[in-house]
Amino acid sequence: MLKKLHQCQWNKPPLHFPILSSLLFPKPSSSVSAAMLHHDHDHDHDQDHQLKTFAFGRFVGPAPRLYPPAELNRKISQFLLSHVLAGNRSFKDLHSLIYQIVQQEGSGSAPSICELLLNNFHGWDSNIVVWDMLAFAYSRFELVQDALFVLAKMKDLNLRASIQTYNSLLHNLRHTDIMWDVRNEIRDSGTPENEYTNSILIHGLCEQSRLQDAVSFLQISEGKDTGLSVVSFNTIMTRFCKLGYLDVAKSFFCMMLKCGLLPDSYSYNILIHGLCVAGSMEEALEFKNDMEKHGVEPDIVTYNILAKGFHLLGLMGGAWKVIQDMLLKGFNPDVVTYTILMCGHCQMGNIEEGLKLREEMLSRRFQLSIISYSVLLSCLCKSARFEEALILLYEMEALGLKPDVISYSILIHGLCKKGEVHRAILLYEEMCLRRICPNYFTHGAILLGICEKGNISEARKYFDNLITSDLVEDIVLYNIMMGGYVKLGNIAEAVQLYQKLTEKKITPSIVTFNTLIHGFCKSNKLEEAWRLLDTIKLHGLDPSVVTYTTLMNAYCEVGNIDGMLELLWEMEAKAVMPTRVTYTVVIKGLCKQWKLQESVKLLEDMRAKGLTPDQITYNTIIQCFCKARDLSKAFQLHDEMLLHNLEPSPVTYNVLINGLCVYGDLKDADKLLLSLEDQKVSLTKVAYTTIVKAHCAKGDVSRAIIFFHQMVEKGFKISIKDYSAVINRLCKRCLINEAKYFFCMMLSDGISPDQEICEVMLNAFHQQGDLYSVFELLAEMIKCGLLCD
Known part of the structure; x- marks a missing residue:
């Protein structure tokens, strides 16, 4: 080039x-x-x-x-x-x-x-x-x-x-273009040009996106006393880096050296910044080392660029190493350094470190920006720490920073997401009183919050008020409202809203159609969902990966695997890249048809295309192999997860334990659960209830009692449903005394029996001829209000 x-x-x-x-x-x-x-x-x-x-x-x-x-x-x-x-x-x-x-x-x-x-x-x-x-x-x-x-x-x-x-x-x-007339006048007047003259002209050409002219101008300047300067090269290198042509920028860096010009710290910083943006941190660090070898000292800007590069990649450890190196060289962190570190820690979810950095900035009398506060507010809201977030909002004003629509919107969105819509509305009113105009994001957050609480009528009132008052007329609000109806299964109202927006000549987005398709699929109206593909094209839109994946999942659920695969082929033909979710849907469909080898092959295809299977993908296949009684392959897939640094989820272990209990050896299930406990692997209550029920079904009550007590000791909440499952299985095995043991344990835990469990126990006592226990249980039932006197 x-x-x-x-x-x-x-x-x-x-x-x-x-x-x-x-x-x-x-x-x-x-x-x-x-x-x-x-x-x-x-x-x-x-x-x-x-x-x-x-x-x-x-x-x-x-x-x-x-x-x-x-x-x-x-x-x-x-x-x-x-x-x-x-x-x-x-x-x-x-x-x-x-x-x-x-x-x-x-x-x-x-x-x-x-x-x-x-x-x-x-x-x-x-x-x-x-x-x-x-x-x-x-x-x-x-x-x-x-x-x-x-x-x-x-x-x-x-x-x-x-x-x-x-x-x-x-x-x-x-x-x-008038700059050329000024340049001609310079020449006509006989005023000698200097290196900055050509640098300004090159800068102008670059800003006018006339990069070829800028390069040619640099070429003809070679050999002239005032033609070439480091500034000119820096300007062109900056432009190429912004366009993503790092190799071309590096070639100009080399050309600068060939022309006998020594790059300054700004020259190095341009390339280091370009490499950091491209994620090439190793090469960026090499340039920084090369800089020092050639006697050009890195400045605070250099270190901030490198720290920002590591932050963009989520590698805060690397960012801290850069800061440590900077401190060793005698540089003090400036407000940019602190902001980078604060944003990095907050985006990684480490709010405590972010707040510590804020305290340090305030102690050093650094002025925090609205961006810094917005990042902190967002992180606090994600952690549901709204009281602290509100304190920060008012702290901004005390420091002379006026909270803007973004600051308020972050808090309003966070409150709505946590279901505290009433508080969000109060904050919205406060915002309006301060003459800060809310935007569609603010309105959307409140509308979404009301919808997620399930109060669809209240949401509709709010939506209609916005629309009729002409406060906002945005497709995003229609999409949220339609999504609220679809979530409740009311596809008819969603369709009516779609018709309303078309009457108002508001252009629908692909999200609009995806919402409708999801609603039709949820209502098992696949033909209507399929027809929307043509409607999408009529509006000049292209179906997205969500569009195809939603339809494919619907076909998979009804067992139409051919329809699902047809959509996959159409998707690939139109160069719409499948996502991890798409592949998981296809794997689920193949597993339903017991095409296990094809589903495993699809895992390899995912990796070949740069997609990493997640726990849900693996759990889908593992469960299928368990049902096929191929437990060795199921565990092989579990080992493959670990090999690829993918931590199995509690669901993974639930599936494996259930597989061993139902299709394999119960002793192996015991060993697996105990091994996981030793490794301090996080397990759910399901793992314990599965193994307890399996032992009850096989009559091994002593093991059932051991695991039941372990479940209690782990702090899981035991319900009537858990006791009912155990008692039912024991009664079916005619293990009445053992069932009575669990029944007494239930009463001692303060859990009142329900009608179903009492009837099971009454039948069991009656068959055993234990009239005393029958009368005792009848008295308990009267006490609980399950039986009249």
């Missing part, structure tokens, strides 16, 4: 405007005064148009203003002093004085100032310095038209402006 860029020939500046050049820096003309008198003061023109309003003589601007005598005398005194300072070469004081004059006079004052100078100081020896400083001051205040007026007057007087003034003007015009 670099070779191709270098093929562009640079015979003249791009988009050269000779006519415009004569307008900007014209020769004197007698038509000036007439043009000035008839000038129309239209301030609605944009800057480019105004810059071109030069007549053949001078800038067509406002007529010189008339100063009151006292003001005129003051102005003459100021310029008298400026000429004295210029004559004495007191340039610092002169600079301050001219800046003060320009700041006082403001935009459009150049004609008046120039007339004052012409009438009172014409021919003074120090005149050229004052005029040049005046043009420079106007340019630095970005009063470009005034600066151009002064330069046109200087040309009339044969006063040559300095390259510093021209460079400042070039910098202000770098976004426009």
